[in-house]
Amino acid sequence: MTKTIFITGATSGIGKACAVKFAQNNYNLIITGRRQERLTELANKLISTYSIKVLTLAFDVRDKDAVAKAISTLTEEWKKIDILVNNAGLAVELLPVNKGLLDDWERMIDTNIKGLLYVSHNIIPLMIENGCGHIINIGSIAGKEVYPNGNVYCATKHAVDALTKAMRMDLLSYGIKVTQIAPGAVETEFSLVRFKGDATKAKNVYKGYTPLNAEDIADAVYYVSSLPSHVNINDLNIMPLAQASTMIFNKK
Secondary structure, three states, X not given: OOOEEEEXXXXXXXXXXXXXXXXXXXXXXXXXEOOHHHHHHHHHHHHHHHOOOEEEEEOOOOOHHHHHHHHHOOOHHHOOOOEEEEOXXXXXXXXXXXXXXXXXXXXXXXXXXXXXXXXXXXXXXXXXXXXXXXXXXXXXXXXXXXXXXXXXHHHHHHHHHHXXXXXXXXXXXXXXXXXEEEEOOEXXXXXXXXXXXXXXXXXXXXXXXXXXXXXXXXHHHHHHHOOOOOXXXXXXXXXXXXXXXXXXEOOO
């Protein structure tokens, strides 16, 4: 039987790479994001290339009412969600806490923590009803370590780390797997968003070494989701060879 995966933040980066990876492996997809035109373009490409079914849901994970409304529209065909990938997330700016902008803080907290919770809160009852499921939260090594000027972003990813552990406990009796994948440096739109469109700053983040790419993380997501039913990867920390911690790199 064909399985279904629900992916947030699927319009670019890791989310988009996950959509492609699972489409290649004959999953039906529910892809979500804020940009309907990107969702439609991706859906059409995946349907024509892999002959799978794709449903698009355009909403902002920060809007709890929009999240609930979108998921409430799922028909019976789409309610059997085998995997939820909570991927939507972002960092904004790199400033000391005393100079941080409140709007940036709220954007990160609302997306990285509350958005993950809003989506999970609406999907988990469907998984409980189905008697199984797998939630994969995309965290960060920033949820394991704190680095200078990363304050609020690191705090949000520490929250993802804690929520993943708590979800695993709370959902254990329902047979629902819960995994965190915590990447190090991955070259996507992440730094471009962090530096608010400054392409030079964004490019410098990855200068002098080979970072991970979105496909590397998608491979990891697929791996943890394809293990036998009695096996769960609780936490997977993945970094490029040139990275040893949030701050230590071997740059050439």
